[in-house]
Amino acid sequence: MKITKLGHSCLLVEESGARILVDPGAFSAFEGLTGLSGVLVTHQHFDHVDVEKLRALLAANPDATLVVDPGTAEQLSAAGIPGARTLGDGDTLDVAGVEVCGFGRDHAPFHADAPNIVNTGYLIAGRLFHPGDALAVPGFEVEVLAVPIVAPWSNIGQTVDFVRAVKPKVAFPIHDAIIVPPAYGIFDNTVQGLGPEGTTFRRIDDEPLEV
Template sequence: MRLVKFTHACVRLDDGDRRLLVDPGEWAETEAFDGVTDILVTHEHDDHVDLERIVELAASRPLRLHGPESVRSIADKAGIGDTVTVVTAGDVFEVAGFTVTAVGGRHAEIYDGLPGCPNLGYVVDGVYHPGDSYFVPDVPVHTLLVPAAAPWGRHREAIEMTRAIAPARAFPIHDRALSTDVGYGNFDAWMGMKGGTDYTRIPLGQSVTL
């Protein structure tokens, strides 16, 4: 089985003619969808599911999505709700020839209970994609995909989750925010919304008068 890493949280599992895509968000490469008919979606955020692109692809080929009820809700609005199979924590099911166990249930908190949306992690034949959470599943995991950077993220929690799961190996995902443009914008938005002060970024090389 091959694990193919695409931008941010998107990965694909390939094994012979079996292909399963997980969390193809707005930054995922187009080739991530090559040969794919089934997609696992952890939650409804744009960096985990690029619904506009999926709608375009679904017009010309069969695509099946699997995710929490909130994913079907946004798919309904886009006119492709019938492509979504609703999954809940504890479900064990077969997709594209892989055995999948859905775990967890809630998105990690950023601040003040936000974003407060559902989030499912998926253990696929021993490979664990947690989505936006640090949930530790009670099923065997040999390969952990550990979130590296997010407004809800902490290195401490990433390390503690990895130690608690004790996989044979771990690879980083959810790492697009480590780039300057996205990381700055994400942090600035949350500080502006929740910081409780006049928050402004000083551009490099420029100054402010105090």
């Protein structure tokens, strides 16, 4: 498996001949990609799905299967982008021979009084888990974990506890476009230093991860 980070929470996952793009949001650079087998969207926030850029991406990849959470399916249909496959908690879908499993129902809460939205995390090929915007601990083993390293809905202690609970073999940071690069180390070093024994934590911004 080859995992290329395209900014923020956007990942290009290449596995067994399939090319799967996850969370093509406004803070990510995925324009011009072709040959995609699937496009996965965890939830409807603009930093995880840029609707207009998605429209162009699908036009350039007519054979790609679009897989989204239930809330995003309604949003895209209203925007004139029909045909999305909906994946929820416990659902499984084959994307060009690669198994994609859905996990979780809710976006991490911002505040007790704020309305919440649906969020589906994805386990890809039984190896890589992309949680979207949630820190819900899955009830299955995770080999490679994409870690939302900083967010307005979490603190660094919650992030550390999430990585400790999941105990992946390899972890790397996502959801970091909202801070300046010189601040990466504040978050990365904390998670790395307090993370579980046996987990390798590394940044993959400049070099794809091959596992």
